[in-house]
Amino acid sequence: MTTGTRDRILEEASRLFHRHGYEATGVATILRAAGVNSGSLYHFFPGKEALLVGVLERHLNLLDPAILGPAEEATGDPVERIFKLLEAYRRALMVTDCTRGCPVGNLALEVGNRTSEVQSLIDGYFSGWARRVHRWLDQAGARLPAALDRPGLARLVLSVMEGGVMQARAAGSLEPFDASVAQLRHYMELLEETARRERGEPSMPAGAVHEAGPENEEAPAGERSAWRAW
Amino acid sequence: MTTGTRDRILEEASRLFHRHGYEATGVATILRAAGVNSGSLYHFFPGKEALLVGVLERHLNLLDPAILGPAEEATGDPVERIFKLLEAYRRALMVTDCTRGCPVGNLALEVGNRTSEVQSLIDGYFSGWARRVHRWLDQAGARLPAALDRPGLARLVLSVMEGGVMQARAAGSLEPFDASVAQLRHYMELLEETARRERGEPSMPAGAVHEAGPENEEAPAGERSAWRAW
DNA sequence: CTGCAAGTAGAATGATCAATCAAATGGAGG
DNA sequence: CCTCCATTTGATTGATCATTCTACTTGCAG
Numbered sequence: 001m002t003t004g005t006r007d008r009i010l011e012e013a014s015r016l017f018h019r020h021g022y023e024a025t026g027v028a029t030i031l032r033a034a035g036v037n038s039g040s041l042y043h044f045f046p047g048k049e050a051l052l053v054g055v056l057e058r059h060l061n062l063l064d065p066a067i068l069g070p071a072e073e074a075t076g077d078p079v080e081r082i083f084k085l086l087e088a089y090r091r092a093l094m095v096t097d098c099t100r101g102c103p104v105g106n107l108a109l110e111v112g113n114r115t116s117e118v119q120s121l122i123d124g125y126f127s128g129w130a131r132r133v134h135r136w137l138d139q140a141g142a143r144l145p146a147a148l149d150r151p152g153l154a155r156l157v158l159s160v161m162e163g164g165v166m167q168a169r170a171a172g173s174l175e176p177f178d179a180s181v182a183q184l185r186h187y188m189e190l191l192e193e194t195a196r197r198e199r200g201e202p203s204m205p206a207g208a209v210h211e212a213g214p215e216n217e218e219a220p221a222g223e224r225s226a227w228r229a230w
Numbered sequence: 231m232t233t234g235t236r237d238r239i240l241e242e243a244s245r246l247f248h249r250h251g252y253e254a255t256g257v258a259t260i261l262r263a264a265g266v267n268s269g270s271l272y273h274f275f276p277g278k279e280a281l282l283v284g285v286l287e288r289h290l291n292l293l294d295p296a297i298l299g300p301a302e303e304a305t306g307d308p309v310e311r312i313f314k315l316l317e318a319y320r321r322a323l324m325v326t327d328c329t330r331g332c333p334v335g336n337l338a339l340e341v342g343n344r345t346s347e348v349q350s351l352i353d354g355y356f357s358g359w360a361r362r363v364h365r366w367l368d369q370a371g372a373r374l375p376a377a378l379d380r381p382g383l384a385r386l387v388l389s390v391m392e393g394g395v396m397q398a399r400a401a402g403s404l405e406p407f408d409a410s411v412a413q414l415r416h417y418m419e420l421l422e423e424t425a426r427r428e429r430g431e432p433s434m435p436a437g438a439v440h441e442a443g444p445e446n447e448e449a450p451a452g453e454r455s456a457w458r459a460w
Numbered sequence: 461c462t463g464c465a466a467g468t469a470g471a472a473t474g475a476t477c478a479a480t481c482a483a484a485t486g487g488a489g490g
Numbered sequence: 491c492c493t494c495c496a497t498t499t500g501a502t503t504g505a506t507c508a509t510t511c512t513a514c515t516t517g518c519a520g
Contacts, residue, residue: 126406
């Protein structure tokens with residue numbers, strides 16, 4: 001028993017929901033993929049919707065160790081962590097030729113308000129995501145303006161990610177994603193500039209207005225599982 | 231024949247896809263809603279997917295007259311038009327208790343890369359949306375920095391809308407949407423401030439850093455159909 | 461070795477799915 | 491009045507849907 005049956009079912013369900021969506025994925029397909037009979041599945045889950053709940057719980061459990069953690073460890077610069085995080089989503093987008101987006105985002109729009117349990121799991125995911133970004137913004141301290149609405153900015157970062165991914169999928173190109181992120185970067189620079197002025201420091205050289213363009217760094221060698229499965 | 235059968239089918243399909251999604255909507259449900267028999271539907275559409283294409287074409291046709299046009303007419307200020315547009319989405323969100331988002335955004339994530347025809351229609355919608363916002367940014371002329379990537383900023387605006395709507399649905403609250411928009415507004419103010427500096431004009435009073443908070447204006451009396459159906 | 465429960469096997473269930481088709485309808489043109 | 495064709499009717503198709511059920515296996519506790 002290397003992997004429990006329940007976990008294997010959840011893993012395959014997660015993969016298939018991500019690829020084809022919840023409604024488009026038949027229970028029979030999940031059974032085939034997991035190499036399991038219906039009796040086993042219904043032994044662990046009362047129905048298909050419980051499977052959805054399980055998948056969302058899995059995403060929630062993986063959020064910190066597989067998504068946010070690596071971005072946090074990638075750099076000590078709290079502001080730069082945000083862009084490390086966005087880079088990871090960019091890489092996932094690239095690896096899949098812009099065919100798949102954020103698995104939770106997909107489910108949010110497809111089955112987001114089916115039941116309150118599903119909705120609150122999705123909300124928990126987004127809130128946890130934004131809360132961590134908020135923490136990073138707090139860690140940036142005086143580099144950012146004192147009066148800045150940091151939870152609000154964290155929500156904007158998430159909007160940029162989800163909105164950028166959606167557009168990239170539609171366009172079949174990373175361009176809209178990169179453009180959105182570049183604008184966010186520009187905004188952050190202006191915020192830092194504003195904070196510098198607040199502190200009475202000399203303002204930066206001059207025009208730091210970005211045109212566009214992704215800054216491709218080397219991909220971190222071994223990223224943890226959540227990204228791999230994409 | 232007040233309304234053609236084909237149009238009625240498309241209208242109901244559009245409404246149902248928006249409410250329940252594409253896969254979750256059975257053809258039989260559409261038939262019942264439109265008061266039509268299956269033979270009629272299949273007389274006009276070769277299959278369910280053609281219905282999806284028709285629905286997307288309908289959204290594309292409505293984009294300008296029902297979504298972008300009203301925002302453009304609401305104010306002569308090109309920058310303010312952007313926020314009028316976002317306000318309209320906010321209103322739609324509010325009217326539906328944050329249960330429904332952008333119909334095209336929903337379909338983008340659910341069936342976005344099923345066929346290339348579907349994908350290019352969705353891309354056409356997003357591109358048209360962003361192109362119009364880009365035009366507004368051009369109209370803002372020297373109010374914005376010369377080197378600003380205006381198409382990129384337009385993409386950011388769309389990301390803010392779609393990402394904000396997604397989070398609002400998950401949270402069951404307008405807060406994440408409002409927060410994202412408020413940050414965008416702040417960004418735009420910083421851009422205008424930067425442009426003023428470029429022109430050698432005196433900088434504004436001081437701290438214009440927003441905390442949060444939606445600025446509720448009166449709702450335009452009669453908005454055109456696309457919003458109504460939501 | 462026994463007994464019991466957890467887990468698995470897999471055929472069978474009825475419901476619902478998208479789609480088909482032959483027959484009926486109705487209006488416009490001749 | 492007749493013809494013709496677009497449109498509509500609605501029963502019917504077979505496939506697939508999620509789920510259930512009984513029987514079988516397995517591992518472990520006593």
